[in-house]
Amino acid sequence: MPAVQQPDPPTTPPWTTTRPNPANVSVSPLPAISSTTIHPTNATISPAEAFFNDLLNQIPLPRWAVYVIFAVGGLLIVICCLCVCTKCCCKEKKKKKKKDEQIGLTGVNGKSTTALIQSDGGEASYGSTKTYRGKLLYSLEYSAALSELTVGIKQASSLKAMDFGGSSDPYVKVYICPSKTKICETKVFKSTLNPVFNEQFSFQISKSALLKSTVVMKVFDFDRFSKHEIIGELRLELCSVDWNHVIEEWQELAEPAQFEEENLGEICFSLRYVPTASKLTVVILEAKNLKSMDMNGSSDPYVKVQLALDKRKWKKRKTSIKKKTLSPYFNESFTFDVTLSQIQRVNLVISVWDHDAVTRNDAMGKIYLGCDATGNQLRHWADMLSNPRRPVAQWHTLLTPQQVNSTLTLKKRIPIPGKLVENSQRFFPH
Known part of the structure; x- marks a missing residue:
C-alpha cells in the first residue's frame, strides 16, 4: 500500500490567529525574526585603575561621599593658588609704584635719591590732595x-x-x-x-x-x-x-580750614517730658574736652540748668562741682513742672561754668534748646516732644556765651505777683 504524502506544515506560527479579511486586502507575512546571541567582550583594566578601585573599596565611606571629599579638596587647592597669585601680583604692582615715585635729587655726589612717602593720617595730607566733597x-x-x-x-x-x-x-x-x-x-x-x-x-x-x-x-x-x-x-x-x-x-565745597574754631568742649544730657504729669526731666550726664580755665591747665566745672519762659528767666538749678578735670562725669537729674502749654514756649539753657573760690566764676560754654532753637538743638527738643515719657540723650558742642546770649536775648526774670502787689501799695497807697 503506497504511503500517503503528508501536507507541509503551515508557515504561520501556531500562536497567531487568522482573522477574516473582508476587504480582500493582500497581507504579506512578516519576515521571521532571527535571534542573535550577544557575547560580552572583556574590557581590559589598567593597573592604575585597578589600584584606584581597590583604594576606594578600602575606604569605609559611600562612594558618593568620597567623590564629594575629593571635589572639595580640589576646590580648596584652586582657591589657595589664586590667592597666592593675587598676592604676588599686588607685590609687583607696589614695587613698580614705589619705583615710579622715586625722584632723583642732585646732592653733593649727584647720586642721592629720595622716595615720596604719603602718610595715611589726615593731618599730614591736609591740603595736599583734593577730595571731592560735593x-x-x-x-x-x-x-x-x-x-x-x-x-x-x-x-x-x-x-x-x-x-x-x-x-x-x-x-x-x-x-x-x-x-x-x-x-x-x-x-x-x-x-x-x-x-x-x-x-x-x-x-x-x-x-x-x-x-x-x-x-x-x-x-x-x-x-x-x-x-x-x-x-x-x-x-x-x-x-x-x-x-x-x-x-x-x-x-x-572745599576742605575745612584748620583755624578760627575755638574748641570749648562737648556736653551730653538727656531730656524727658511726661505730658500727663507736666514734668520735664533734664539729666546732665557728662562733658569732655572742656576749656582749661586755671593756671595748672585744668578746671573745676559745674553745670547750670535754666528754663526761660517767653524769653524771660524762669527756673534754674545747678550740679555739683567736679574738681580739677576737663572731662567731668555728673549723672545728676533735675525735674521741672512745665505744663503742656508752657513746653511750647520754653527754652532750656545749659551752661558750663568754672568754679573759683576767690574770684568770680567764669562761663566756659553754653547751649540752648527749645522753641527758639535751630539745627541739632531743635532736633533734640523735637525728638523729646515726639517721644513722650522716654529719655532722649545726645551730645552737643558748646558755643561761646556771647553767641548764645546774642541769639537768645533773654529778658529779666518774671516779676513775682506778691512783689507786684507790695510795690503797687508802696507807690500807690490807699
Missing part, C-alpha cells in the same frame, strides 16, 4: 535800608559719604566772621547725599562791617552720640560780592 547752592542778599544780610541755603548735591552705609546725615552751619556773634543751623536730613534745605538766615550787619567780613557755610554729618564730622565748607569774602542784585549760585 556742591552747595546758596544765595546772598543785602538790604542797606535794614542793614540786614540774608543768607539762603538752598540745597546740596553729591555730598561726600561719611557713614558706613555710604550715606550721610547732613546739615549746614552759617555764621559771619570775624564777629561770629550769631551761628545758625539748618535742619538735619537723614541718610541722603542730596538734601534740599530751602532755609534763610538773617544777620544784622552794617555796610562798612559787611565789606570786611566773610560768610562761612559749613556742611556737617550729624551723629547723635559722637562728634559731628565736617564734610566741607564755603568761605565767601563779602567785599568781592556785587550787591546790586541777589546772588544765587552753585559752588564746590
Whole structure:
C-alpha cells in the first residue's frame, strides 16, 4: 500500500490567529525574526585603575561621599593658588609704584635719591590732595535800608559719604566772621547725599562791617552720640560780592580750614517730658574736652540748668562741682513742672561754668534748646516732644556765651505777683 504524502506544515506560527479579511486586502507575512546571541567582550583594566578601585573599596565611606571629599579638596587647592597669585601680583604692582615715585635729587655726589612717602593720617595730607566733597547752592542778599544780610541755603548735591552705609546725615552751619556773634543751623536730613534745605538766615550787619567780613557755610554729618564730622565748607569774602542784585549760585565745597574754631568742649544730657504729669526731666550726664580755665591747665566745672519762659528767666538749678578735670562725669537729674502749654514756649539753657573760690566764676560754654532753637538743638527738643515719657540723650558742642546770649536775648526774670502787689501799695497807697 503506497504511503500517503503528508501536507507541509503551515508557515504561520501556531500562536497567531487568522482573522477574516473582508476587504480582500493582500497581507504579506512578516519576515521571521532571527535571534542573535550577544557575547560580552572583556574590557581590559589598567593597573592604575585597578589600584584606584581597590583604594576606594578600602575606604569605609559611600562612594558618593568620597567623590564629594575629593571635589572639595580640589576646590580648596584652586582657591589657595589664586590667592597666592593675587598676592604676588599686588607685590609687583607696589614695587613698580614705589619705583615710579622715586625722584632723583642732585646732592653733593649727584647720586642721592629720595622716595615720596604719603602718610595715611589726615593731618599730614591736609591740603595736599583734593577730595571731592560735593556742591552747595546758596544765595546772598543785602538790604542797606535794614542793614540786614540774608543768607539762603538752598540745597546740596553729591555730598561726600561719611557713614558706613555710604550715606550721610547732613546739615549746614552759617555764621559771619570775624564777629561770629550769631551761628545758625539748618535742619538735619537723614541718610541722603542730596538734601534740599530751602532755609534763610538773617544777620544784622552794617555796610562798612559787611565789606570786611566773610560768610562761612559749613556742611556737617550729624551723629547723635559722637562728634559731628565736617564734610566741607564755603568761605565767601563779602567785599568781592556785587550787591546790586541777589546772588544765587552753585559752588564746590572745599576742605575745612584748620583755624578760627575755638574748641570749648562737648556736653551730653538727656531730656524727658511726661505730658500727663507736666514734668520735664533734664539729666546732665557728662562733658569732655572742656576749656582749661586755671593756671595748672585744668578746671573745676559745674553745670547750670535754666528754663526761660517767653524769653524771660524762669527756673534754674545747678550740679555739683567736679574738681580739677576737663572731662567731668555728673549723672545728676533735675525735674521741672512745665505744663503742656508752657513746653511750647520754653527754652532750656545749659551752661558750663568754672568754679573759683576767690574770684568770680567764669562761663566756659553754653547751649540752648527749645522753641527758639535751630539745627541739632531743635532736633533734640523735637525728638523729646515726639517721644513722650522716654529719655532722649545726645551730645552737643558748646558755643561761646556771647553767641548764645546774642541769639537768645533773654529778658529779666518774671516779676513775682506778691512783689507786684507790695510795690503797687508802696507807690500807690490807699
